[in-house]
Amino acid sequence: MKNENLYNAISNISPQYLEELSFEKTVDEKNNNAKATPAKKSKLPVIGIICAVVGLAGITCVAAIKGVLGRGMNELQMDPSQQQELVEQSAAIVYTSESTTASTTANTTAQTDDKTVANADKITVVPEAVVADERCAFISFKVSGFTFDDTINEPFFDMEYAYEDEAMTKELDSEGGFYNGVNDIGGKQVYEDGTPLQYYDNGLEKYRYFDNEGNLYYLLKVSGHGVDMNMLGRTIYVKLVNLCELYKCEVIKGTNREWTFTLEMPSKSTSVNKNVGKKLENTPFTLDSIGLSPISIRLNYTVKGNAKGTIPKFIGVVLKDGTVLGIGDDVHNSSDGNTAHQNCFFVRAIDPDKVESILILKDMDDPSSGVVTIPV
């Protein structure tokens, strides 16, 4: 079997890559118990670090968010007034049919069979809104006409792409997911109306993908490959491929369709630059300055000494009311030996004016390296 050849080839990969992988020992093993037992996996390690170092001073709970940007942006947990403010500042756009170009293409090579969603041609995907800064953009889409049993299956786009050119050759980094009606606040999961999460008998979470009118919402995060690409004022091109039903991460039924969009990005930045000048003890890094916006942060370091191929990692913020938010998500890094830069995107939006300090893990590859609190 060909896939077994690939499986066997992967079995022989270079040991150096395996050394990069951490695996946790169980208590039994640490006590030299001879019997091998499955390892426990740590969930949300960064939030764990934050709790240990700072202590969760408060957890903000949300009520139902009904802002101008639509349900697709609920994952970012911006309150309606912040959404309105971002639109007025031209840092967010609510799309209309005039402001975007969209087209749908059926995949003619695909066979229509029992794995094809019925009435696939009646399904519409419409861009709703975008929030962006220099470093990244969050774009929400509304999906109508796609129905399935969401107690069993999940919605999914087989692939999503974003490009900076119309010919769709220069790909941007992108990642998306359907909003499941659940927000994670300080490690606690609640529905968007603030009510506690419910579970099925088998312990799995009950998601609420659909709104009251049967629509779904998809949130796509887009950024450049490196740390220096500016998202503002651009036109970007997005392609969403094969909306489908997923069961345990396996595609059950697909639409065999592609949706493409031409989208304008906001023109104004809400990012605030601040000088910091703080050396991170026992590291070669000094944090010179940051750029902080509601959806991302940029950190600029000078490096004196051997950085050993690593860099500190932004993990969250402490608000002026004492609330600790572990919001650090994906990062893009660059380092030339003398300076280092990091762009980090948030898992939920913040109000930069309410931030008192930021939390930085000294070594992004070593969770035990210690977290530093830096006033900003």
Next chain:
Amino acid sequence: MEDKEIISCLVMRNEDAIREIQNKFGSYCYQIANNILNSREDAEECVNDTLNIIWKTVPPAKPVSLKAYLGKIVRNQALIKYRTYHAQKRFCGLELIMDELDECIPSDSDSTDEANSNMLTEMINSWLGDLSKADRELFLRRYYLCESVRDIAERYGLNQNAMAQRLSKLRNRLKDYLDKRGYSL
């Protein structure tokens, strides 16, 4: 005990080596086997088989990396069990992994010789080297350690969809990489 000392113990036929391997790498081997076979009993059997094999094969073999050597054996043992269970229609976690790996294979591929297999390993090593550390870790967690998408998603604090999509992109990138180099499996 350092890995080199363990290997020396194996060469000297000192059974402490097996106890030390079990202590140091038991969980690692168990994780891989259990991820593939979805059965505690079968996974434990697989780990025991792996320990037997390393006892029989070292010496003459002198692995450069004990972790990689054990990983290769346990994956191979799990594959053998998978084939048996697959014939018996028993569900295995490996079925999904194999289906996903199918997507990485260029459509015109057909050969299966060993030289080709070595070349494929070299290409995968080279491709892995081009990936970011984060992407490399994702790929290896899924296709080397055979962790479930759900577990990997939880580890990184992402939802399953987002993780499945990241993995799907990585598979496509590997397929493109192999395609562009004219490689056939």
